[in-house]
Amino acid sequence: MRSVDVKEIADAVAEMARESNYFLGEDVKCAIQKRAQEEPWPVAKSVLEKIEENIGIAEEGVFPLCQDTGLACVFLEIGQDVHLTGGFVEDAVNEGVRRGYRDGYLRRSVVRDPLRRINTGDNTPAHIHYEIVPGEQVKITFAAKGFGSENMSRIKMLPPSAGAEGVMDFIVKTCEEAGANPCPPIVVGVGIGGTFDKAALMAKEALLIPFDRPNPDAFYAEMEEKLLRRINDLGIGPQGFGGETTALSVKIKTAPTHIAGLPVAVNINCHVSRHAERTL
Ligand code: SF4
Known part of the structure; x- marks a missing residue:
């Protein structure tokens, strides 16, 4: 049995909230670049080039890629031989989201109730999916989902x-x-x-x-x-x-x-x- 302090989860989530909003994955960037090169319609080609330019500006300036910085979807794969310590894991994930969005100057886009629509002010709560897997590691995947x-x-x-x-x-x-x-x-x-x-x-x-x-x-x-x-x-x-x-x-x-x-x-x-x- 291995112990993992939930503080590490909070830190990782905060980091990923910022990182994912500033930097796109290589697979996405390559696909856009390839399409921009191959696209025969000039207007479409120029839009794809603008998208590439936007990705570059976000990377260099460390700016969000888009004004909608997403709802935080967090996927936790928890090894069955892991003992989580230091607090409640859900609180830790939300603490990470709160810090990541605050420190990264990311838009807070979550309303507490779907009909009364008051903004929670810190982009929490995250939508968390838990999966118990073999082993003694915790894998965290963070996705900022635009609406x-x-x-x-x-x-x-x-x-x-x-x-x-x-x-x-x-x-x-x-x-x-x-x-x-x-x-x-x-x-x-x-x-x-x-x-x-x-x-x-x-x-x-x-x-x-x-x-x-x-x-x-x-x-x-x-x-x-x-x-x-x-x-x-x-x-x-x-x-x-x-x-x-x-x-x-x-x-x-x-x-x-x-x-x-x-x-x-x-x-x-x-x-x-x-x-x-x-x-x-
Ligand atoms: S769908 Fe939303 S997050 Fe995606 S580019 Fe458009 S406004 Fe931005």
Whole structure:
């Protein structure tokens, strides 16, 4: 049994809140650069170049990449041989979010109640997902989720007879209806199977998969490629200005499901696909 002080978790979360809002991952930057080079439509090309310029300005000046600095989604994978000490883990995560957003001058975007809408003033509470895993480490993944794209996400309980074609049609239709709202080029996370809630969680987790990591299942790897092509064929383009670059990546996660159902969730992220990881 290994002890981990929750203070370390708070420190890591504070650091990741700032880092993820200033610096995009190499996979995202490479994908945007490649698309900017290959994009044949001049207007789309120039938008992608502006996006690259914005990424550079944020990195150099240590400024947030976007005014919407996101809702803090925190994924904790806790080894079953870890003993967390020094306080309650949820308080530690929220302390990290509070400090990260305050010290990083990041916008506070959370309201305490969905209908009465009073800002909590410190971007807490975080949305925390816990998973118990083998081992004696704690892996923390922080994602700052913007809501221009979150609002365009959809879930549907399809009949099993819909099959792969029905699933793909729903995913593409969701992206088409989203149009320019999620600040394309978008990143598409898909959850297929499980239950209503599990599908949505898998879709969000799929957004955290590096672009260059192929799906281990050849069937779904092929589906991801087909979907990326179909979404880019929609012609929405960067920020909705047309062209061949509507999406940068499509990632799918799956889970066993009930014989009577086929849940599908599509979680859309914008090109500001912000996340960071630490292992303690
Ligand atoms: S969708 Fe993304 S790029 Fe657009 S405003 Fe929100 S965080 Fe910013």
